[in-house]
Amino acid sequence: MGPAIGQVLPLALGIAISPVPIIAAVLMLLSPKARMTSVGFLVGWVLGIVVATTVFVLLSQVLPDETESGSRPILGTIQIVLGAGLLALALRQWQGRPRPGDEPRLPKWMHTVDRISFGGALGLGALLAAVNPKNLLLAASAGATIGTAGLATGEVAVTVTVFTLLAACTVLIPVIGYLVAFARLAVPMDALRVWLSRENAVIMTVLLLVLGIVVIGKGIGSL
Template sequence: MNGAIGTVLPYAVGIAISPVPIIGAILLLLTRRARVAGPMYLLGWTLGILAIVVPAALVGSALPHDQQANGDGWLSKAMPLVIGIVFAYLAYLSWRSVPSKGAQTEQPKWMTAIESMSPGKALVIGFGLGFLNIKGALLDLDAGFSVAGQPAATQAVAITVFTVIGISTVAVPVIAYLIAGHRMDGMLEAVHTWLAKHGTAVVATLMTMLAAQSLGHGIALL
């Protein structure tokens, strides 16, 4: 079980430090409907992650044993290489997107519409960020596949740990706001400003590290 948890930890951290979901949560918490929209957004974000990692683990477990994550089949050997190449490409795109010093970054349209967003729409946006974001989805898939073939209890614990860590950076500000209310506004604004400036560089660094890890693992299996 410890091995399964250790395997998913890097992917969980990757989900946790993804800046866009955190920024979305912070912007929601600065609106009038924060006490309802914030938890709904967190619920959607959680469900979006689970909607990928759980099926990935189930599908991976249904494969022949030699094709699972720790098997000797061609799929188990090719998967880390393919994922590593995709991570490398995403890292390249992320580094290209890092804004130059002093440059202004534009927010996505859905972020600018957050002030008037209903709790239902917050749920949908949270789910979409968890399910449709290519970088996050890739981390979810890799985490799910990495625990495939393990006993059901081990998979359940590993996926729970993965999900709790992954949603933690959205859950913490939401829970803190429910407790402290508008006393959190100054801190939320400061975190939002920092992420808006440095979030892309954080993601680029993460993608680079995950690419190196996956490619190294794939090469070792050859």
């Protein structure tokens, strides 16, 4: 189980370091309905990660076992394709970065998060966690790694739990911290939102580039 957890930790960090959901969580925490919407968003974010990862764990368990030489060509090919997808997303992020002097453009739905309901926040969190292309590729890679590691059912559950907690920590920590000490964290939270909005493209480009290379490396190693 230890080696499997070690292999998925970088992928979990890739989901955790996602500026858009962090910005969304901060905006909800600064809204009049902070307690309701932020908790809904957190629950949806965690559920989305769990569901996406578990689906790919189950799908990967039907892949052929290792060959006599110890290689897994189908798994390796899948990982290379996933890594290539991450590199393509990195290129897209870099090309879409704001030019010097331009204001960063955020999704239009972010302007409505202060009026969103608990159910809407839950659904938004689930969609950003499980349907976002970057997170979906990372969850697929993590699920394939866990599902082909030969773990018992209990070990799979523990590994998915560890992966989810780390992947969700950048939303989990601000929400819990703000609900406990909201008066002291309002200004730092807003400063974090401004910085992430400005640096979103650069952060995501570097992150996707590194993770794409890591996943491709895993794929080559499995061939």
